[in-house]
Amino acid sequence: MATERYNAREAEPRWQAAWERHGLFHTPDHDARPKYYVLEMFPYPSGRIHMGHVRNYAMGDVVARYKRARGFNVLHPMGWDAFGLPAENAAMQNKVQPREWTYANIATMRGQLKSMGLSLDWSREVATCDPSYYRHQQKMFLDFMAAGLVDRRSAKVNWDPVDQTVLANEQVIDGRGWRSGAEVEQRELTQWFLKITNYSEELLEALDTLTRWPEKVRLMQQNWIGRSEGLLVRFKLEPSKGPLRLASLATSPASKSGLPDFGTQEPTSRKPDGGQGRIKAAAGGSSPAPAAEGDHAKHGGGGLFDELEIYTTRPDTLYGAAFMAVAPDHPLAAALAEKNPALQEFIAECHRMGTSVATLETAEKMGFDTGLVARHPLDPARTVPVYVANFILMDYGTGAIFGCPAHDQRDLDFARKYGLTVRPVVLPPDADPATFQIGAEAYDGDGHLFNSDFLDGLTVPEAQEAVARRLEGQTIGNRPQASRQVNYRLRDWGISRQRYWGCPIPVIHCEDCGVVPVPADQLPVTLPDDVSFDRPGNPLDHHPTWKHVACPRCGKPARRETDTMDTFVDSSWYFIRFTAPHAATPTDRPVADAWMPVDQYIGGIEHAILHLLYSRFFTRAMKATGHVGLDEPFAGLFTQGMVVHETYQAADGRWLSPAEVTVSEEGGQRRAVATASGAPVEIGAIEKMSKSRRNTVDPSEIMASFGADTARWFMLSDSPPERDVIWTAAGVEGAGRFVQRVWRVVNDVAALGGEGAAADPKAQVRVTAHRTLAAVGAAIEGLRFNVAVARIYELVNALQAEAGSPAAAPAALREAAEILVRLIAPMMPHLAEECWQALGHDTLVAEAPWPEADPALLVADTITLPVQVNGKKRDELVVAADAKSDEIEAAVLKLESVARAVAGKPVRKVIVVPQRIVNVVA
RNA sequence: GCGGACGUGGCGAAAUCGGUAACCGCAGCGGACUUAAAAUCCGCCGCCUCACGGCUUACGGGUUCGAGUCCCGUCGUCCGCACCA
16 A cells, blocks of 8 residues: 655645635634633744744644634634844844834744644734834823823833843843843933832732642742731931940951941041931831832931831841841931941942842942941830941832841841841740850741840740730830831832833923823824934934924923833733734723633743733733723643753854754764764753754754644654753654654555444444543643643554554544544644545544544443552452452452462451552551 | 752653553664665563562652652752842
């Protein structure tokens, strides 16, 4: 039976055209079938698709095609995350406008995706750089503004000196820009913010409802939001007095680093001038984050600071307080520095050191004694010195702490350096209060309080509660001395970018009217096409006319906002836009509510925080402004692993691409040489495919030589989808062989005939097919594609053996083959169509319903039970499936192998687990 | 430092409920077909042992009739956060 080889190159475009002709993947909004929304993270149009895309979209397409066959109305759209810096970099390098570059890339990549045979509804395609998309984003920005979800304020921001733009906290990785890799600097700029912190608690609590998200992602978001419960305590400040302290300050040794001696100063010279009324020293009242820089400004400097607010999660250790410390940016520090050059220098030094993570890790704890002291709120006889310290963050809490050296390592380091008292107040279990001492390590474990007056004997949580009660009841000025507070690590989302290729922020700055929103009927604010990239900075700002407009309110000359939005804004709602991509408003509310949420979202783990947290916030903001009716956009989330590949490095250090290398194997040793020169090449680590390592494989080349089905099959086989998959030439060839094997087997079965004949219901190949059917369905439902692949291999092996046997039963084989073809259809859709046709069908398998497994075939008449003696397998026993336990027990005890293993010892017990196992205990 | 995940043949892995450890694939080995090669087909393939048999899920303990799976400890790898008060 000579069957010609399956010619993917010829067949694949033919079937793609057939699907398109039948409009198979065009999704109606109104349909009687239940909805299913499957989405893969949309690509950035960088130029060409890479293997990561192939893996991502192959998985999504399996789900889409499977759910369609299962009778769902499936929404499976595609679009382009098309704004971003690479377009501007290309513009600078190649003298091509970002728009042209981007749309050319989209055209290329759309063609590549189409050649994969994905079941996408292309009529819903969107590109975020298109005014028809971003005009709606601008409208929503204005709606958010009206709803109080937008803020504009001066803030210290992460500045990427290479990309010349601001980065969000989430986009700074190890102190470097997530895209440029440049060390990030801190700069003070006026910025636009989306107030994600309004939703801190909600975003945290709702994580519990995301039961179909990976635990890991939920945990990462939980940590990122960083909720902590603590106490805000107000300390009374006063100038230090007392000859002993002054003397000790005067004699403190010079700092060893050669820096100015921050520990030494003249206390008398910096007494604050009096009488200006009270100024709160802390940044935050009830609003936990962000530290409101604006508040400081309005207080001005030079006032009388007679209170210091600190935030602590350990109020129980208050009796162990040895010092207070404020951030270098704290208004108290700024005020004191006005009269104190040494403090000015100290603060400047902190700023010089504080910009990069590398220096932070090695930086020594440094403090500057302000000469002020704080009155202990529980023990008014005591005071503690107040320092400015380089390790206090203005961003968190109030920018001020009390230090308890005995129970915090960082505080201990500081106390040791400056000779402060280390007073333990928490006694570890079983420790002796008379002898317990703190050595080089602080004790942060549980225990009972001691050295702590009214707290003595309490547990840590009890003491925290007792301190909170006591201080809430005390007053300082006319306020309680302490209040309970919840703090979050999460910061508001700074979305200003000083770049051209992004969504313009639709506001106008007028000297008289201030910030004026662009009226809705003047949207969109479109980007000018005639921009130049011949100098650094924001091309919109350099443009001769674009920013000069009349104030919409008063008509006077005014200035357009030249900041554009972070591209993560674009990707925070595209999944909702897909539900009505041509609507005149951002959403078509009933349609959006009908389709949302996304039932299955698939993408890389690298978006665990950034994109996925922003999208959760943005959906809530859209709900608050009436654009959509739900909180959580993604009901199910799956994070897939990367595609990795060996690396090859020449002797001169150059990286070689897999295409330039020939790998051979001899005696278990793999060797590589450069194909052109024959020079030896070192086989390096297996790493993520990347341009810098040159270990990429071009999907189009694979699809041209093997076909899309082979590439898809390989991406789905072997490795579990959440884990990295290693791309190997051998693996692809194996997948290619399998494609041909399926084609041969199906043709062999077709040649046997058997149409219309009734299959023997109990034929073994039929049983195998139906069991495989059940197993593959379950595997796909669980997104365990590698398991589905293994089961399909088994079925093909069984079919092949049966088809080649002289006793082949054509009718049963035919039924099994038809099941096989429908099982492979979600994964290798083109091959499946070709096989379907070979079996005589004139319909499309892409339209065929998923077959139902015959339940009668899923349970066996007889089963083989393993027989153990004392937990070790000694034999097997074939019994009827409905055999009773005592019958099995009797049969087992008659087995000679059991008798031998028991070796004359009395049988104490026989455990029969029905359908599973028998264990004889002797 | 804090938080988390993982550790199974030469390799990728399977074992969804505590019940036969290693399905399926890759690589390898032997054979058939062929002048030859490729392709294809058949067989073998955790470790030790001629064999009978024994051993085996990082390591050490524990619970259980029974542990890759549950508990405690150790080691290792990877990931996230990180001066967060």
